[in-house]
Amino acid sequence: xxxxxxxxxxxxxxxxxxxxxxxxxxxxxxxxxxxxxxxxxxxxxxxxxxxxxxxxxxxxxxxxxxxxxxxxxxxxxxxxxxxxxxxxxxxxxxxxxxxxxxxxxxxxxxxxxxxxxxxxxxxxxxxxxxxxxxxxxxxxxxxxxxxxxxxxxxxxxxxxxxxxx
Numbered sequence: 001x002x003x004x005x006x007x008x009x010x011x012x013x014x015x016x017x018x019x020x021x022x023x024x025x026x027x028x029x030x031x032x033x034x035x036x037x038x039x040x041x042x043x044x045x046x047x048x049x050x051x052x053x054x055x056x057x058x059x060x061x062x063x064x065x066x067x068x069x070x071x072x073x074x075x076x077x078x079x080x081x082x083x084x085x086x087x088x089x090x091x092x093x094x095x096x097x098x099x100x101x102x103x104x105x106x107x108x109x110x111x112x113x114x115x116x117x118x119x120x121x122x123x124x125x126x127x128x129x130x131x132x133x134x135x136x137x138x139x140x141x142x143x144x145x146x147x148x149x150x151x152x153x154x155x156x157x158x159x160x161x162x163x164x165x
Contacts, residue, residue, distance in 0.1 A: 040081060
């Protein structure tokens with residue numbers, strides 16, 4: 001649907017897949033009791049791709065990160081989307097769990113892998129510079145520490161015992 005108005009600066013654009021029974025590839029998700037749920041699988045923003053990498057072998061944790069369930073009013077009208085909790089994920093039936101894990105993978109894994117490669121390249125670039133900075137600053141810091149220690153008032157030897165009768 002085209003509109004003449006440009007999006008506002010606060011518009012939030014959803015990237016991902018919605019599973020709400022709209023077609024055979026996107027059925028309602030079901031819990032172990034057989035209850036249907038409308039959910040969406042987010043294509044995570046770049047700032048969260050490191051977390052996707054951490055969770056790529058933890059399916060339940062990954063689903064907790066990327067899933068949102070629909071929230072409706074008393075008339076059944078969609079109000080918005082809310083994050084799911086561990087109990088929601090733990091109570092999905094097996095076929096829904098599998099379908100959502102595949103969608104999460106499709107939406108996020110390649111992007112997370114590419115992000116990870118860029119992060120590795122950046123760290124590879126950064127590491128020698130940090131070593132050079134450490135080598136250059138280490139003597140200065142050591143000198144400052146010696147000056148600070150030498151400016152402290154001299155007191156009795158901390159190892160000397162005190163005797164009192």
